[in-house]
Structure formats: C-alpha cells, structure tokens
Amino acid sequence: MHFQLTEEQRALRDGTRELLTGRFGREALRAAVDADAPRLDRELWRELAEAGLFALCLPEADGGVGLGLPDAVVVFEEVGRALVPGPLVATFLAAGEVPGAATGETVVTSPYNGLLPWRDAADVVRGAADGAGPLASADPLTPLHQVTGAGPVPWRAGLLYAAEQLGSAGRTLDMAVQHAREREQFGRPIGTFQAVKHLCADMLARVELARAAVYAAAVTGDPVEVAAARLLADEAAVRGARDCLQVHGGMGFTWEADVHLHLKRAWVRAELGGGARSAEELLAGAL
Incomplete structure (x- = not known):
C-alpha cells in the first residue's frame, strides 16, 4: 500500500510553510517572546482563517475547504x-459550531486536561471550566489557567496536538543537523563526531516513527491509535528538543537561541494533548 502524501497534500504542506515563514518567521517569533506579556495577534489569526486553516474540514457547501482530518494533520504539523x-x-474544532470561528472573527478556547490556554484572549470558552485560576506556564507564548470540572481530551484534539508536536520535533531535528554541520571544534564540524551523529540519528528515528503513527491515526480515527500517536509525538518533541540542546552545547541554553522555546512548548502541549498517563491507560485497557 502507498502511504506517502499525495501531490495535493504536499502542496498544502509547502503552501502552509511558506505562509508561516513569511508571516510568523523567526523575527516575529522573537518579538512575541520578548513582549511584556503574551498577546494574541488578531491580524495573523484572520490571515490564517483566510488561508482556510480553521475551515479546512468543513464541507464546501458550508463555506469550508472540504478536506479531511489527514489534511488537517499536515497543516497542524x-x-x-x-x-x-x-x-x-x-478554534479549529469549533468551526461550524461557533459563529465566526471558521472565519477567524471568533477566537475559541477549551479546557484540556485541567488546563485552559489563552482564556483572557478568547472570545468564547467551550466546555466546563470551573474555578479557573492563573497558572505559571513554562511556555512564554502559552498563558494558562488551571480549571476543574473539565472532561477528557477529545481524540481529535489529542491528534492535532500530536501533529503540532511532530512539527516541532521535525524543526528541532533540522536545527540540530544544521548546527552540527556548521559548528566546528578541533578543526572540523562537530557533526563528524560519533556522539553528535548518534544524537541526530536518534532524533530522526523518533520523528519518523511518530510521523507514521500520527498520519495513520489521522486516517483511521481510532482513539487507541491516537493515544499511541500522542505518546510517540510527545516523546519525539520533548526528547528531540533536549537532544537539540545537547548538540548546540552551552549556547542552546541561552535565551537568544530558539531551542528552549520548542522544549517549553512541547512540555505544555504534552499536557494539553491529554498527558502520558491517560494515553497509557487507554492503550493498556485496549490490550
């Protein structure tokens, strides 16, 4: 069987990357990080909506793009x-149910795994969220509130967070390989040293395994397969960022480097996506 992306999906991936590189490249990322407080860029939000991000899986008859969940996973990666x-x-999951979500006019948030991201910036909060109190977030670009009374993470939400983790893991792999090629010690690139080679090879293996699991879960929609994909994607993102830090050495731990931003976001996403324990319990129950 053929499991490669279709030509249309590759075009969707490349177009999304081009859009984000131009609209939210490193300069914009660092400006957002260095701001006094996290702020939701409404203009960027509407541009993403105009590109079809939130309406990707809505039927064309309802003003959507008419694509499927596998295509959404490619975009969220x-x-x-x-x-x-x-x-x-x-907001993506609210499109078609909350007026304005698909067009970017309404920002929607929901509590996942007891955490409510971006509560103060959202126009609509969906789901039970009692006793919301501010919580210090490891990620400077994901403000959090801790809530009670929230139900389990929907499998589609867990899958999309896994797709984001996969994208972050792929990016830290690229960053590590690029640094290993350019940084020299003892008169040669550090990528020629066996220890660095092993780090990069392990990162690649985790990324490709997670990618296969995430893409497969997007096709089947099986909650058990989604749980497995979440675990693999979380591992690829968190361990990949840590290994990328090791490849970068001391400079990787500085505020000016971007590696720590991927690690901090990966930590937060892992909890928002449902957490390892719930995924492990679901897999154990299936066995």
Missing part, C-alpha cells in the same frame, strides 16, 4: 513547526 501561538486546536 507546520503550525507546530513554526511555534504559532494561540488556541488553534480549540
């Missing part, structure tokens, strides 16, 4: 790669 901030998953 690119979103994760670029570290785009905001409650993208919740």
